[in-house]
Amino acid sequence: MKELKVDKTKCFGCGACASIAPDHFTIGDDGLSEAISQENLDDPNVQNAVDSCPVGAITIEEKKN
Template structure:
């Protein structure tokens, strides 16, 4: 599994950081930073992508 973030769409809501803190971090510029682009915890990452308010995360298998 691979996850990418669209930093234009992201408003730094932190929904992903709450669900998968090892994979996502909102950085000092207020936009998400992907810490592991091939994450282990696939279920949390899928939930994060689904719950992102601006649909800024894309998961590909």
């Protein structure tokens, strides 16, 4: 199983991921992005968001059970 994550130590809240893949990211009260869904991670918008993050804060990791 895969897990979508945002590294909040890298994110600076530019909002790119949330506009590219609004089903998967939102900007939280802290002004930083958070992953809001672990569904449908094969959605190309998710990979576009990963590729578009200027600081490489978004990862899709293989999760160990």
